[in-house]
Amino acid sequence: MTTTSTERGTKWLMQAGLRPTRQRLALAELLVGDGQDRHVTAEMLFSSAKEKGHKVSLATVYNTLRAFCDVGLMQEVTVDGSKSYFDTNTHDHPHFFWEDDGKLTDAPSEELQIVGLPDAPNGMRIAKVDVVIRLRRE
Template identity: 45%
Template sequence: MNAIHPHRPAPRQGIVELLQAHDIVPTQQRVEIARWLFSEPRHLCAEQLIGLVGEAGCRVSKATVYNTLGLFVGRGLVRELIVDPERVFYDTSTHHHHHFFNVDTSELIDIPEEALAIAHLPEAPLGTETTGVQVIIRIRNSRQ
């Protein structure tokens, strides 16, 4: 998996306000996780986030990171992108859009929603409704 180069974390006060606006108690660990997650628009897996937080000198358990990411997904702060059974990324851009997934580099690249047209969706099963469509197009580096 590609290394994520750390940048500056998001300002603490802005993160505290963001968490509070989504009814999330801003514990020290949640704030530190969110500061790195929201430092810029990005796609991170939990392991990459653990690395960033650890490099910044904050001790956070793997379970805490996963629980925090689950909470953030549940409150609409990030989108969970399951690219295969063993790879889950968290996208800080929560607007509807699609992705390329490079199988060689494990990189996710945004595709604007309007760049992809879906002509017809099947009817949702009885008693359900479609809430969105998420397309992940798998690519690899050219073999020249």
């Protein structure tokens, strides 16, 4: 990794108050080191880390992604109720899920209109609306 990617990863962790441990920093560099947003599964990130020679376990990757979500660095997007993607873009926005490729990408927010949400049950409020638009080749 380059000095710039290390600096980006360190800054990203520090802005959330996370101590930049060796493993957190290695994963942060993979996630935000080039300044681009990412949609990754834990398995994808684990594979990338191994390819770069980082010594992390899959359990560590899962725990680190959860920690990143807990402090607001990432958001979890669940697809099919069992597969989670982790997104470095934490702003509210819709996603395309490409079923044939198993890939998650951002969808254009400006084209989405959500109207007529049901009222939340008594004592509850709507915290967030997740939109995943599934795509399949014809």
